[in-house]
Amino acid sequence: MATTTAAPGTAAAAAKAHTTNRKWAVGLLIAVVVIFLLYSQILPNAPADVQTFFRRWLSVSAVNEAVLWVVFALGLNIVVGYAGLLDLGYVAFWAIGGYVAGWIMSPFASSMYSSWGGLKVSILGRPPDIEGLDTGIHVNFWLVLPIAGLFCALWGLIIGAPTLRLKSDYLALVTLGFGEIIPQILRNGERIGPNGVFNLSNGDKGISPVDPIPTWPISYIPGVPDELALKASDLPYKFLVYCLLAALTIFVSLRIREGRLGRAWLAIREDELAASMMGVPLMRTKLSAYAVGAFAGGLGGVAFATHVGGVFASRFDFAISITLLAMVVLGGMGNVWGVTVGALALAWINSTGLEQVGQQINSSFGTDIDFPSYQFLLFGLILILMMLFRREGLLPETRTRQVLQEPERGELESVGADLEGEPK
C-alpha cells in the first residue's frame, strides 16, 4: 500500500506532535476532573473561610465563564490565527448565537408577534413549570447548539462574501463595523416592521429566562447516575457541559489544522498571492475559515446564554472582540493549546483576578485604586508588549519559537552563497 511508504522522518515528527497534543489533552482532562470534584464535592463541605476564599478568587461561575471564553477564543483563532484574517467584530457571532438561544429556548417567542401569544412548542425541551412561562419555543439545548452554529456560519458567509475581497486593513475595519452593527440592531430591535409589530430582540430589556441545560439526553446515557442527570443545571455540572464544548472546539481545531483545509488557511496567512498561484481558491477558503469560526461563536453564544440565564444586547460590546483578540495573541496565534491557556488566564483577570489582586494591593499599601477599571489598559498593554517582544505567544510550539526569535536566515547569509550539491 502506498500509505505505508511515508519516510521515517514524517512519522517521527507527526508522532511528536501527537504526543504533545496527548500530553495537553490528558493534562487538561485531569484539571477538569479535579476542578469538578473540588467544586461539587469538596467545597460544599469545606470550612466557611475556605468557601469565602474560593468565592472571591475563583468562583465556580467565573470558572464556567472562563471555559466559555476558551470556546470563543478558539473560534476567533481559526479566523485570525489560522487564516490570518484580522476580525475585530467577532462579538457579533457570540450575540447571534445567544439570540438564537433566546428565540428558541425561552418563552420569548410568544411575545415576538401579537398573534403568536399562545405559541407553545417544545422539542425535547425543558419549559419552566411556572404558569405563564411555559409558552414560546423550547428546543433542547443539545439541538440548539448545532442550529445556532449553522445559523452563525450562515451569517459568517453573508458578511464574509462581500468583505473578504478586501485587503486586511479594510477587512479589519468592516468587521469592526459588523461587530458594532449587530449588537445595535439587537439593542434596538424591539419594534420593527410596519407599526413596530415585530419584536426581534426585546431591546435593552434582553431575553430572559433562557431554559437551563436539560437532563435529556444525559439521563438516557447508560451508567449515568440519576443524581448527575438531575443536577445538569447545577453550576459544577454546567462546568462539565461547557468543558465538553471546549474539548470539541479544541479537537476540531487540531484536526482541521492537519488536513487539506488547514494547510490552505495557513498558506493564505503566510502569503495570499502565492497561495492563489498554487491553486488555492482565496474567497472560498477564507469564507470557510469565517464560517467555521462563526460556528464556534454560535456554540459559545448558546452556552453563554445558559450560563447567564438570558441574553442581553448591552453586554455585546467592542471590548469583547478586543479581549478575545488579546487572548489569541497572548496564547500564540494559531496555537490551539496556547490560545486555550491565554483565554483561561485573561478570563480570570477579567472576572475576579484583577479585582482581587487590586484589593490586596489596596489593603497592603493603603491605596485606593479602582483596578478593574484599568482592565483594558492592561489588555492593550498585553497586545503591544506581545507584538513587540513575543510575537509567537506565551506557549509557542518549540519550532515556532526558534523561528521567530532567530533572525531570518536570509538576513544572515549573502544570497545564494550556500547553494550547494547537485540534485541527485
Next chain:
Amino acid sequence: MTTQPATTVGEALRADNITIKFGGLVAVDNVSFVIPENGIVSLIGPNGAGKTTFFNVLTGLYKATSGRVHLGGTEVSGLAPHTIAHMGLARTFQNIRLFNLMTAEENVMVAMHSHMKSGILSTILRTPAQRREEAQARDTARELLDFVGIGKTAEEYARNLSYGDQRRLEVARALALRPRVLLLDEPTAGMNPQESARFVDFVHRVRDERQVSVLLIEHDMSVVMRVSERITVLDRGQNIAEGSPDDIRNNQRVVEAYLGKTGTDGYGSDE
C-alpha cells in the same frame, strides 16, 4: 498526451495579441507568444520591457486589455489565478514567496490542494478516504522534495532553508500542481556562475523527467543562451525579436535594445 483540438497540438501555451494598458501607459503591446509542448523558452529584455507584466497576464493576476491566452488548447484568459494554476500553469517567484511558517513538505502539499477532495467533515472525522488521500499527498511531496534534492529538509520550516534550497522548494511546490507549463521568474538571481551552470542542467532534468514546458524570465545571458530552445525579446512592451539563441545573439535590434544604438553613449537613445 491529452486530447486537444487539432489546431493546437504541440502548443502547451499560446498567447495571442496580448495588450495591457495601465491608464495611458502601454506596458505590453500586441505581443503573441507560443510555448511548444516540452519546450524550454525564455523571455528576455531590458528592465521595464514588460516581461513581468506579461507573466502576470499569463497567470491571471492581471487581465489583459485585449488578447487571449490558451493553455493546452483551452482558453484561460479572464479566469481566476487559482483556476489557471489548477489547469496546469505553475510558477516560481522572483523574490522567493514560500509559506514561511509551514514545513517544506506542507509547502508542497498546499499546491496539491486543488487536486485533493477532502472536505471539513471528512477531515474532522478522519475518514479512511481522507487518511489515504493525506498519505498519498505526503508521499508525492516527499518524492518531489527528493527530486529537487532537498528531501532531508521536509520537516524544516521553509523560512529556515538556505537560499538555494528555498529556490528548489519553490520548484518542487510548483511541480506539485502537476503543471503543463512551468514559469520560472528570474530563477538564477543571486546565484554564482557555477550554481547557474548547474541550474541549466536542472531545468533540462525537470523538463525531461516531469514532462513540462518551461518558460523563463532571465537576466543572465549565459544561462539564457544555454538553456533556451527559443528566445523571445521584449523591449518597451513590444516583441522585437524571436528565434533560436544564435538568431538572437546576432540580432541587431536586440543588441540595440540592450546597449543602445551604435554611436550613442551606451545609455540608450530616447527615440
